[in-house]
Amino acid sequence: MEQIQQRQVRVRGLNLHVAEIGTGPKVVVFLHGFPEIWYTWRHQMIAVASAGYRALAFDLVGYGLSDQPPEPEKGSMDDLVTYTIALLDVLGIHKAVFVGKDVGAFPIFQIAVVHADRVTALITLGIPFMLPGPGAFQAHLFPEGFYIRRWREPGRAEADFGRKDVRTVVRNIYILFSRSEPPVAGEDQEIMDLVEPSTPLPPWFTEEDLSVYASSYEKSGFAYVLQVPYRSMTKDCGIVDPKIAAAALLIMGEKDYAMKSPEMVDYIRSGKMKEHVPNLEVIFMPEGSHFVHEQFPEEVNQHILTFLKKNGI
Template sequence: MCEHLLVSLSCYIWVRTQRIVEFNEMEQIKHRIVEVNGIKMHVAEKGEGPVVLFLHGFPELWYSWRHQILSLSSLGYRAVAPDLRGYGDTEAPPSISSYNCFHIVGDLVALIDSLGVQQVFLVAHDWGAIIGWYLCMFRPDKVKAYVCLSVPFWPRNPKVKPVDAMRAIYGDDYYICRFQEPGKAEGELAKNSTEQVIKNVFISRKPGPPILEKEGMGFNPNTSMPLPTWLSQEDLTYYASKFEKTGFTGGLNYYRNFNLNWELTAPWTGAQVKVPVKFITGDLDLVYTSLGTKNYIESGAFKKDVPNLEEVVVQEGVAHFNNQEAAEDVSNHIYDFIKKF
């Protein structure tokens, strides 16, 4: 009994020590506001050397990359992670169309230029990954190599708009379809605390398409689940503190531009992405396990659309937020890939 208590105490002390060390390192991350593409953008950065640009998804922030910022900056890189347009401490234009792919990529090109470099290593997750593919397609000269998490390249289907296709496959309650009407999703989310909403999304581990209940926006019906080891209460509190100020409209507006992006990118129908790419996903990821994504990757179609796709990594037992859940593994994969260039 005493031996068991000593082991438990030792583990607790080790975990607390690690968190104190990480907290001290987090304090060394620099924060600043830069003017890009007509908006003020908040940027977090640490380190010196070649730039690694990190793009977050929904409902996330620069903070989603906290582990990778510390890891890559310790390995001789300058880690840069903005709050994307509409998130956190970055400005949120009121117009829905201000969140289309050209506006967001315009922000990123201006940000890269402001860093005083010609090219960056790009690392992106979720909606950040989608924007990352647009950046690679529109301005491949700005990207040395791309480490993409969760969302592979989605080639444009000239015959059907993406939201129309999703609705035809999964119905009106598929989460992306439910996000389309301005104000409706915000009203549903407001029925719960901001902290509860973020926790609900982050801890969901159900593979397959997220079909929401008729009433409510819960991704995970078991709201009493404890926080996973990779998400502390301090982490959750930080996310909630930012979204309580901004709301979720900025992030939701990205989804409301799916069909507009489809219209705007007609000239790129059939275009390939030719930058070097490494793709990382979890086998429980809701994207990997829906919309035919797994078959698209395994059939070779992904490689056809992205001819310089060098590696696909499928992490066993890992869900959608793999940059946080499997942080060390993801950091190692990023470094192993970009150090070749």
């Protein structure tokens, strides 16, 4: 871990917290989900750097140790695209392999469509091809207590989270999201009520790991991360008939709670994604959760490196 260098990089008037390791000519850029930060990719960064690549991960704008954009309540998924491309420009990186999970997959898909010349290949975990817009979350398909429906309500998650300290909020979300059942609150519950205080962390996630995440979110808070993605994911990104030419890999944990959605499973298994991403490979990890890259880092590392080698990258 001490080999990974961290710094603040000024991008479009804001400081982004960037972590980097490796000096190879080919660059792999990692984008995280929620409640993650750059640190979620620590195992993968070291692995690809050891294989001769330059690995770069950063706290998304508004997340962790990166600055909040002005008027965070007006943020959109387009922000993530804008700041990712701008960061690469500042660093002098024209083209990269993009790896994204959860929230971090959305800007990668957009970049691969509208900035195709910047993408060598793309790898996503837990999220099949999807763009922001009305179809990104269809509320009527989910129960009222489903966490995304709750978090899309202005003020509701803020009140729920505000009953706990930041460390407990992050702890609870990691516990909930690592389960195979989706987080759904009862009528008289909030999402934070779904975790008993005595519940242990997943065995692959330590108290020390939790401290890294919690200290970052103590700085950023949750205002922007609730806006982007949850409250802005259905805003139309304006892309019509998207196609991605680059080689792509999707890694899905079969015990990821997202796999409980019949529509998601059908979309992944039916091959419908290949209408938009024809050069797509899908790998299922039978015991993998929503955090498969932290749960089984060596396996995920091997899948990434095998994919890169197979595609001559």
